[in-house]
Amino acid sequence: MIHFDNICKRYPGGHDALNRINLRLPKGQMAFLTGHSGAGKSTLLKLIAMIERPTRGQIFLDGVNLNNISNRKIPYIRRNIGIIFQNHHLLYDRPVFDNVAMPLIIQGYRRQEIHKRVRAALNQVGLLSKEKSEPITLSGGEQQRVGIARAIVHKPLLLLADEPTGNLDPELSLEIMQLFARFNQVGTTVLIASHDLDLIKLIGAPSISLQDGKVAHNGLPFTVSNN
Amino acid sequence: MRNSPHRKNRLRSYFSHHLQVSLASLGRLYAQPAATLMTTAVIAIALALPVGLYIALDNVSKLSSDWDGSTQISLFLHTHVKNSDAQKLMNRLQKHRHIKKIDFITKEQGLEQFRETSGFGDALKYLDDNPLPIVLVIHPRIKENQATTTTRLVKELSKNKLVELAQLDVQWVKRLYTLLEIAHRSIWVISTMLAFAVLLIIGNTIRLDIQNRREEIEVSKLIGASDAFIRRPFLYTGLWYGIIGGLLATIVTFITLLLIESPIHRLALLYHSDFHLHGLGFAKTLLLILISCSLGLIGSWIAVSRHLKEIEPC
Ligand SMILES: Nc1ncnc2c1ncn2[C@@H]1O[C@H](COP(=O)(O)OP(=O)(O)OP(=O)(O)O)[C@@H](O)[C@H]1O
Ligand SMILES: [Mg+2]
Numbered sequence A: 001m002i003h004f005d006n007i008c009k010r011y012p013g014g015h016d017a018l019n020r021i022n023l024r025l026p027k028g029q030m031a032f033l034t035g036h037s038g039a040g041k042s043t044l045l046k047l048i049a050m051i052e053r054p055t056r057g058q059i060f061l062d063g064v065n066l067n068n069i070s071n072r073k074i075p076y077i078r079r080n081i082g083i084i085f086q087n088h089h090l091l092y093d094r095p096v097f098d099n100v101a102m103p104l105i106i107q108g109y110r111r112q113e114i115h116k117r118v119r120a121a122l123n124q125v126g127l128l129s130k131e132k133s134e135p136i137t138l139s140g141g142e143q144q145r146v147g148i149a150r151a152i153v154h155k156p157l158l159l160l161a162d163e164p165t166g167n168l169d170p171e172l173s174l175e176i177m178q179l180f181a182r183f184n185q186v187g188t189t190v191l192i193a194s195h196d197l198d199l200i201k202l203i204g205a206p207s208i209s210l211q212d213g214k215v216a217h218n219g220l221p222f223t224v225s226n227n
Numbered sequence B: 001m002r003n004s005p006h007r008k009n010r011l012r013s014y015f016s017h018h019l020q021v022s023l024a025s026l027g028r029l030y031a032q033p034a035a036t037l038m039t040t041a042v043i044a045i046a047l048a049l050p051v052g053l054y055i056a057l058d059n060v061s062k063l064s065s066d067w068d069g070s071t072q073i074s075l076f077l078h079t080h081v082k083n084s085d086a087q088k089l090m091n092r093l094q095k096h097r098h099i100k101k102i103d104f105i106t107k108e109q110g111l112e113q114f115r116e117t118s119g120f121g122d123a124l125k126y127l128d129d130n131p132l133p134i135v136l137v138i139h140p141r142i143k144e145n146q147a148t149t150t151t152r153l154v155k156e157l158s159k160n161k162l163v164e165l166a167q168l169d170v171q172w173v174k175r176l177y178t179l180l181e182i183a184h185r186s187i188w189v190i191s192t193m194l195a196f197a198v199l200l201i202i203g204n205t206i207r208l209d210i211q212n213r214r215e216e217i218e219v220s221k222l223i224g225a226s227d228a229f230i231r232r233p234f235l236y237t238g239l240w241y242g243i244i245g246g247l248l249a250t251i252v253t254f255i256t257l258l259l260i261e262s263p264i265h266r267l268a269l270l271y272h273s274d275f276h277l278h279g280l281g282f283a284k285t286l287l288l289i290l291i292s293c294s295l296g297l298i299g300s301w302i303a304v305s306r307h308l309k310e311i312e313p314c
Helices: A041-048 A071-078 A096-106 A111-124 A140-152 A170-185 A197-203 B007-031 B033-070 B083-093 B107-118 B121-125 B147-158 B171-212 B214-222 B227-270 B281-307
Strands: A002-010 A016-025 A030-035 A056-061 A081-084 A158-162 A189-193 A207-211 A214-218 B073-077 B099-105 B135-140 B163-168
Touching: A002 A041, A016 A041, A016 A214, A030 A041, A030 A170, A030 A197, A041 A056, A041 A158, A041 A189, A071 A081, A071 B227, A081 A140, A096 A111, A096 A140, A096 B214, A111 A140, A140 A158, A140 A170, A158 A170, A170 A189, A170 A197, B007 B033, B007 B227, B033 B171, B033 B227, B033 B281, B073 B147, B083 B099, B083 B135, B099 B107, B135 B147, B147 B163, B171 B214, B171 B227, B171 B281, B214 B227, B227 B281
Parallel strands: A030 A189, A030 A207, A081 A158, A158 A189
Antiparallel strands: A002 A016, A002 A056, A207 A214, B073 B135, B073 B163, B099 B135
16 A cells, blocks of 8 residues: 655755655555654655655555656545544634535535535544534544544545544543554554554554664565555 | 546536535625725725726717817808808808808808907998908818818818818817827726736735635645635635625716716706716626626735645645
């Protein structure tokens, strides 16, 4: 599903955030991305979501070389990805339902379909009763789950999460990680950046550990090809 | 793409999406009535000003084309020409295609007029002979009051053997038309400048709008919104500014015309004229609103293409 081929990322200013990364994440795999602060976890996820472009090397997403994707085509790549942010990035000027519906509206779904899917997504994160609430009235964990519902509502092939449990209590963190595991069980590829090693052990998915922009440890099962 | 809905539904939802976006943009304007009113009022003033000038100029032009009657050529005949010959000449000239009307002024009438206007009344009594010639006052038939036709007519008439002098009182008409031409061009310049002002106003308003909705734009980009999708609400906002500004300008113009119509009519009556104020008319009103809409669209397009790029991610 994801294939990093000798990826380097140097930010303006000369700092090498990623240095010669080689990775293969098979389709349907769930994996964690760990490493110290500044190791390059967020950078790696941003490269997949095309928020940043690599300085050198190639990234293949579901067989597509992202270097060949023009800026104009980026939205269509992102539509296959669900992204979850640490600070959930909800819009506070509209209710929960409208937040979750955004990916579907962007992709031009019909109203009934939007209604059905948004309610299904909210149901999966256990927030169906809150569809009319304003996000500001929800707790941190609930807001994070709204963010997750928004990321999965269009049934993406790939879920990327950048420290989704960063500021949640352990119980809620586990709940959210289990939610990701459930999406993985129905076939979604999941990649989660996190420093919570205890939680990672609890979930039991393989992890890739980054150190100073390099892969320090790769717990992924070896695959010959994943195109 | 795996999850895409069917094509036909997609087309239908495309239009309903446009409708929704345009209404949502209008709703946003409605939610901030004071700000909206201020922006659209400035646009309306910037539009109504050149429109008012245009209407004024248009009316002056129409009025002055009624004045082709006041362009006159006075044909002073030789003093020895008799009334009968002059009459024959007049009958001939009346068939001329550039002549509308001829007034015949006999020697006696001329003397009478001279006596009344000159104040030499008593002195004239001592003249045993009338020294004045017969005068034919020619009213040319002029389309759009073309000074050249009249000048040519004067040349032609002065070649006649009976004519001593053909005098044209056209200089002031020429001056008037030059003035009107200058006014016309000035209006174009003013309109162009004000159109730029409208572009700037709308552009700046949309820029602020983009800043206020930065978060929404960022999130939309991250979840795969195309540039067109992100641009759309702002373009509709610009369009609405254009429509509302144009309508306001029309209303302002209409009310102004209504206010000055009856005094102008009274003034016209004093001059024994049946002059009526001409408004903008349906087609030109439509044009005004169309121009206003275009300015709204162009202004927002400029703002959007300049400022959306600044928002990360690309
Ligand atoms: N936009 C940027 N411009 C310049 N340098 C950057 C930028 N983003 C990240 N970096 C640098 O790149 C390195 C990797 O950053 P990154 O955000 O990927 O780390 P991380 O592993 O996600 O850390 P954390 O756990 O603190 O989120 C850091 O040294 C950071 O300072
Ligand atoms: Mg990070």
